[in-house]
Amino acid sequence: MIKKTILLAxxxxxxxxxxxxxxxxxxAQTTGTKAGAALVDAARLIAADREPGNWMSYSxxxxxxxxxxxxxxxxxxxxxxxxxxxxxxxxxxxQEATPLVVDGVMYVSTAWSMVKALDARTGRLLWSYDPQVPxxxxxxxxxxxxxxxxAVWKGKVFVGTLDxxxxxxxxxxxxxxxxVQTFDKSKPYTITSAPRAIxxxxxxxxxxxxxxxRGFISAYDSNTGRLDWRFYTVPxxxxxxxxxxxxxxxxxxxxxxxxxxxxxxxxxxxxxxxPQLDFIYFGTANGVEWVQKYRSPGGGDNxxxxxxxxxxxxxxEYAWHYQVVPGDVWDYDTTQDMVLADLTINGRARKVLMxxxxxxxxxxxxxRTGELISAxxxxxxxxAKGIDLKTGRPIENPKARYEKTGKPIDxxxxxxxxxxxxxxxxxxxxxxxxxxAQELDFAFAVDTSYKRSPVSFNIGINLDALPPPTEPAAKKxxxxxxxxxxxxxxxxxQRAAWRAPHPGPWNGGVMTxxxxxxxxxxxxxxxxxxxADNGQELWSMPVQTGIVAGPMTYEVDGxxxxxxxxxxxxxxxxxxGELVKKSGNExxxxxxxxxxxxxxxxxxxxxxxxxxxxxxxxxxANAATIDRGRRLYGRYCVGCHGFDAVSGGLxxxxxxxxxxxxxxxxxxxxxxxxxxxxxxxxxxxxxxxxADAIRSYIIQRAIDTKATGExxxxxxxxx
Ligand code: CA
Numbered sequence: 001m002i003k004k005t006i007l008l009a010x011x012x013x014x015x016x017x018x019x020x021x022x023x024x025x026x027x028a029q030t031t032g033t034k035a036g037a038a039l040v041d042a043a044r045l046i047a048a049d050r051e052p053g054n055w056m057s058y059s060x061x062x063x064x065x066x067x068x069x070x071x072x073x074x075x076x077x078x079x080x081x082x083x084x085x086x087x088x089x090x091x092x093x094x095q096e097a098t099p100l101v102v103d104g105v106m107y108v109s110t111a112w113s114m115v116k117a118l119d120a121r122t123g124r125l126l127w128s129y130d131p132q133v134p135x136x137x138x139x140x141x142x143x144x145x146x147x148x149x150x151a152v153w154k155g156k157v158f159v160g161t162l163d164x165x166x167x168x169x170x171x172x173x174x175x176x177x178x179x180v181q182t183f184d185k186s187k188p189y190t191i192t193s194a195p196r197a198i199x200x201x202x203x204x205x206x207x208x209x210x211x212x213x214r215g216f217i218s219a220y221d222s223n224t225g226r227l228d229w230r231f232y233t234v235p236x237x238x239x240x241x242x243x244x245x246x247x248x249x250x251x252x253x254x255x256x257x258x259x260x261x262x263x264x265x266x267x268x269x270x271x272x273x274x275p276q277l278d279f280i281y282f283g284t285a286n287g288v289e290w291v292q293k294y295r296s297p298g299g300g301d302n303x304x305x306x307x308x309x310x311x312x313x314x315x316x317e318y319a320w321h322y323q324v325v326p327g328d329v330w331d332y333d334t335t336q337d338m339v340l341a342d343l344t345i346n347g348r349a350r351k352v353l354m355x356x357x358x359x360x361x362x363x364x365x366x367x368r369t370g371e372l373i374s375a376x377x378x379x380x381x382x383x384a385k386g387i388d389l390k391t392g393r394p395i396e397n398p399k400a401r402y403e404k405t406g407k408p409i410d411x412x413x414x415x416x417x418x419x420x421x422x423x424x425x426x427x428x429x430x431x432x433x434x435x436x437a438q439e440l441d442f443a444f445a446v447d448t449s450y451k452r453s454p455v456s457f458n459i460g461i462n463l464d465a466l467p468p469p470t471e472p473a474a475k476k477x478x479x480x481x482x483x484x485x486x487x488x489x490x491x492x493x494q495r496a497a498w499r500a501p502h503p504g505p506w507n508g509g510v511m512t513x514x515x516x517x518x519x520x521x522x523x524x525x526x527x528x529x530x531x532a533d534n535g536q537e538l539w540s541m542p543v544q545t546g547i548v549a550g551p552m553t554y555e556v557d558g559x560x561x562x563x564x565x566x567x568x569x570x571x572x573x574x575x576x577g578e579l580v581k582k583s584g585n586e587x588x589x590x591x592x593x594x595x596x597x598x599x600x601x602x603x604x605x606x607x608x609x610x611x612x613x614x615x616x617x618x619x620x621a622n623a624a625t626i627d628r629g630r631r632l633y634g635r636y637c638v639g640c641h642g643f644d645a646v647s648g649g650l651x652x653x654x655x656x657x658x659x660x661x662x663x664x665x666x667x668x669x670x671x672x673x674x675x676x677x678x679x680x681x682x683x684x685x686x687x688x689x690x691a692d693a694i695r696s697y698i699i700q701r702a703i704d705t706k707a708t709g710e711x712x713x714x715x716x717x718x719x
Contacts, residue, residue, distance in 0.1 A: 038102045038152035038171035042199055046275050053555030055101045058149045058194040059423060060552065062273040063340035066425035066511045068553045072560035073597055074515030078529045078538040082599035084561055085123035087116070089590035093650060094144040094548060094569015097194070098423070098509070099592065100152055101554035101563075107171070108565065108592060109147040113161035113191075116592075117174060120563075121556050123594060127174030131161045138678035139455055140188040142210045142639060143571030144650065145678075148269075148421070149194030151202060153222045158202045160191035166204055166220055178225035182206065182218060187262070189213045193335075196271045198280065198313055201228055205267025209285035209333070210457050210639075215265035215304075217282055219316060229316030233284045233304045234263035246318040255298035261452060263295065264288040265305045269335030269421050272353070277368060279310040279319055281353055283334035290331050291403055291446050291460030301326040306334045308355060308363075310370060320370035324357050326393060329403055330383055330444065331415035331459070332359040337423045339433065340367060345374075345492055354491050356424055356435045358417030359394075361387055364491055376494035378487060379418035379439050383411050402444045408465035414442035416505065416572050423509040423550040425518070430532045432488045432497050434518045438505035439483040440579075447635075453685050456636045463634040468644065482582050486510065486520050488535055498535030500528075504583030506572040508564070509550025521547025521564055524584025527593065529562075544606055545589040546573075546649075563594040573650050577643030586649025612653070614706045617661035621696035629697030632690055636682055645701040655702035665695050 040056045048054070048061045052069040059066045073081060089095065093111035100107045105126065106118040112133050117126040138145060141162065151158045156177060157169040164185060168177040182204060183189040188211035195204040201219040209215065215233035220226065232243050235251035237259045242248050254263070264287040272281040287295045287305045296302050306325035311318055325332045339354045345364070353367040360381035364373045375387035384394040402409050422436040445465030452458050469475050484505040488497040500520075508521035512532050521527040527547060528540035546568030553562045567590035573580060580586065587606075621629070633645060640651050647653035659665045667673040669691040672681030682691070 037155055040152045055552045055554050064272045064337055065339055067427050068513045070513055070553055070560050071515035075531050080597050081539050081595050083601040084594045084596040084599035085601050087123040087592040091590055092588045094146045095565040095567030095590050096146040096549050097149040097565055098550045098552050099563055104556045107150050107157050109150050109159050111145045113147045115159050129169055129174045133162045135678040136675050136680045137162050139680045140190050144569045144574050146192050151195040151197040153197035158195045160195055160204050162190050180225040187213050193268050198273050203271055207266050207268040209264035209266045212261040212288050212458050214262035215284055217267040231311050231316045233265035250303035253301040253303045255296045255300055258296050261288045270338040272338045272340050278313045280313045281310050281338050283308050285333040286328050286331045289458055289460035292329050294460040306332050322370045325359055336419050339426045341426055356419040360413045360418035374494050378489055379437050380412050403446055408443055408445035410441050410443045412441045414440035416440050425510040425512040427512040427532050433491050434510045435487045436507050436510055437487040440505055457639050500530055500535050506583050508547040511551040519551040545587050546585040559596055561594045561596050566591045566593050569650055573648040574640050576648050578646040580648035612656050614702055616699050616702035619699055625693050626696050626700050629693035632694050633697055645698050654698045660699055
């Protein structure tokens with residue numbers, strides 16, 4: 001009887017698929033674009049499993065599983081995987097995008113929001129598009145000049161740019177068809193996330209919750225670029241009309257004048273879609289500021305910060321929300337990917353949404369209603385003891401509310417998260433979720449002299465409250481605590497199935513296949529395949545640069561390929577400072593890499609690098625000035641140049657700067673001499689005396705580094 005039902009269901013599905021295919025080809029004939037150029041539509045995307053050779057959306061399918069039915073490359077032959085081709089990119093910032101492949105053409109975005117179309121068989125460039133993003137936008141970016149991918153729909157390729165344009169390109173030529181500005185450019189918004197194309201709409205959010213903006217998600221008409229709907233994730237000024245009825249209710253969870261800085265809650269990551277329920281799911285960031293008394297004096301849950309939301313795809317109307325972290329003060333964005341699956345839990349068939357949150361808990365929700373089914377920590381967590389399934393609220397550790405206790409505290413996970421934007425994957429055959437997991441901790445304390453700044457972070461945190469340890473054993477302990485691993489997680493039992501360790505945190509996104517494979521690159525510069533069922537490493541190749549992006553797979557002319565963007569970067573790389581050294585390879589060589597069984601391409605030899613020489617000028621400042629410089633550095637510079645003035649590889653390491661001894665220092669810091677390279681003037685917030693104090697601090701860091709003979713301060717050499 002059960003079998004019969006399944007057969008019947010398959011027959012119905014098949015006929016829908018057949019109809020969908022016919023519609024697709026009929027449509028292709030009427031759109032007037034060149035045949036074969038990204039003619040993706042609802043029928044094709046919803047039936048994506050019928051053409052597993054293509055990867056037509058960010059995570060292949062709307063359910064964001066990052067599972068491919070392809071199995072030509074599998075656990076039995078993975079050892080014979082070789083490089084098929086590579087394509088060198090014209091940027092050396094972090095590469096976070098997942099390429100798309102449609103009918104033999106790869107569409108990929110890179111750092112600085114540029115887009116390439118490549119022949120997926122050979123890597124030959126078909127066209128290239130550069131939106132010419134002004135480099136000074138870097139001052140509004142927390143986490144590198146990255147872009148996570150494009151969307152395709154009916155002959156167009158869509159990219160969101162760092163400066164907020166949503167651009168539709170002709171998929172055949174790469175020429176712009178339309179472009180819209182998605183936000184007020186006077187505010188510190190940016191776009192780094194990948195759009196999704198759903199039913200003739202392009203869905204996109206923004207970033208900026210470390211600076212001072214109001215979060216939203218928008219839907220644009222894919223034909224014209226006209227704004228169709230927008231859902232704000234934070235209520236606006238209550239003296240004006242609310243844009244949606246639910247925002248009236250949300251406003252009751254805020255205090256003070258949060259709308260002046262915008263509140264935060266940007267939508268910079270996950271977007272999933274359930275075509276049957278017609279719900280779009282997305283997550284929201286932390287608030288502006290992290291410290292709640294600065295953003296909402298008097299507290300409150302602050303809807304919809306750090307929340308999972310469902311809205312109607314056709315209208316943007318609110319359906320439900322689940323606030324993962326009420327009244328967040330730990331930068332626990334809930335923007336990590338959301339994976340939809342149908343699971344049997346406690347004997348009941350459930351339509352679930354799965355989310356491995358920055359806050360360290362793995363959440364399983366009923367995606368029809370938002371009801372919390374289960375939540376368990378997947379990494380060590382100290383901010384909460386657990387999640388109360390009755391109320392859905394965390395059982396907080398009272399000491400973690402550093403703002404209430406007035407005492408600095410070291411918390412796990414750090415703002416880098418137990419899991420960040422690097423996409424996870426779900427394999428319906430093993431029923432396991434594969435998470436790029438990590439363990440970091442972070443010292444939280446209120447900056448009592450905090451004032452909002454027109455440039456740099458506005459988080460309200462005193463980054464100096466618990467300075468890094470100086471005693472050797474304590475330094476080693478801090479180093480040893482840093483971990484990164486590929487974690488296979490059973491979402492039904494809520495427990496780990498296996499782990500594959502990496503040298504440190506901030507590794508690549510994940511993809512899984514019907515070939516019993518999991519693919520992941522790491523920060524140390526290796527790309528590897530693991531057995532999906534037990535985690536055994538089957539194959540690995542050094543690729544000269546750290547990988548943070550998620551891999552994908554496709555098939556052309558009967559040949560399966562696995563592709564990934566290589567190129568170290570992202571938030572941890574720019575901010576993490578000396579701790580980044582543990583993860584491995586800080587060299588950025590930005591490339592698209594494509595592998596196949598028996599490939600014969602070879603990477604070129606590594607470029608010869610000039611040895612960096614530390615040559616600091618003599619210190620002329622006193623200890624008090626140096627310390628003042630350290631605090632100012634922590635307020636204005638650390639976001640790009642790294643903790644303790646140690647670069648994570650992407651941005652010049654200031655200890656080695658030739659400008660430390662010259663007037664050029666002030667030309668750069670105060671007059672914006674390197675604006676075109678992204679280093680804007682800080683003249684709005686720093687005077688000559690303050691800029692000089694920062695210079696004295698950097699000189700001291702260089703002197704100390706040279707004296708200890710270590711390549712970097714504080715920590716033992718990376719293994
Ligand atoms: Ca954040």
